[in-house]
Amino acid sequence: MEYTLGVVIPVPQPHRDALRAWRQEFGGAATEPIAPHITLVSGSYLNTWEKAAAQVRQVASGMKPFTIELGAARTFRPASDVVYLPLLSGADQCWALHRQLLGDALRHESGFAYHPHLTIAQNVPAQQLDAAQAGLAQVQMAFEADQVQLFDTRGGEWNLSEDIALG
Numbered sequence: 001m002e003y004t005l006g007v008v009i010p011v012p013q014p015h016r017d018a019l020r021a022w023r024q025e026f027g028g029a030a031t032e033p034i035a036p037h038i039t040l041v042s043g044s045y046l047n048t049w050e051k052a053a054a055q056v057r058q059v060a061s062g063m064k065p066f067t068i069e070l071g072a073a074r075t076f077r078p079a080s081d082v083v084y085l086p087l088l089s090g091a092d093q094c095w096a097l098h099r100q101l102l103g104d105a106l107r108h109e110s111g112f113a114y115h116p117h118l119t120i121a122q123n124v125p126a127q128q129l130d131a132a133q134a135g136l137a138q139v140q141m142a143f144e145a146d147q148v149q150l151f152d153t154r155g156g157e158w159n160l161s162e163d164i165a166l167g
Contacts, residue, residue: 005045006151007056007101008037015141026132027121038118041101052106056150059100060164065146066093070118073136083132084117085139091116
């Protein structure tokens with residue numbers, strides 16, 4: 001049986017609550033159960049769960065904590081109905097983590113090229129996407145990325161499996 005794992009950078013407080021409120025306002029109920037995060041990898045894994053998790057731990061141990069700064073809302077439209085906050089700083093480190101995570105134990109299958117960002121709204125009516133982009137045109141926030149979170153889909157839903165410190 002094939003499972004999917006996710007590796008994300010969680011957003012710490014106090015920004016988590018503000019982002020969660022924006023996601024709920026503009027992204028609707030579908031964003032509610034998912035805490036604000038920056039995805040590093042979301043895909044299926046090969047071999048065993050332990051081998052995939054060990055690879056995530058090894059990659060995380062080699063990356064020092066770094067600062068992520070989020071900026072004004074942008075959109076992927078017309079390619080994809082998504083409004084997101086771009087990384088003004090920290091994108092290079094996210095790219096490095098993404099590339100290192102895609103080693104032998106992890107397989108990545110995506111219809112889109114990797115682009116570090118924080119999703120605010122997706123797959124909602126155009127007026128909600130427009131409102132999100134306009135309403136978050138002045139956003140600027142920064143936080144320290146000092147851990148990644150490892151999720152699995154065993155059991156059919158996303159489950160937090162492990163918090164892994166960087167460095």
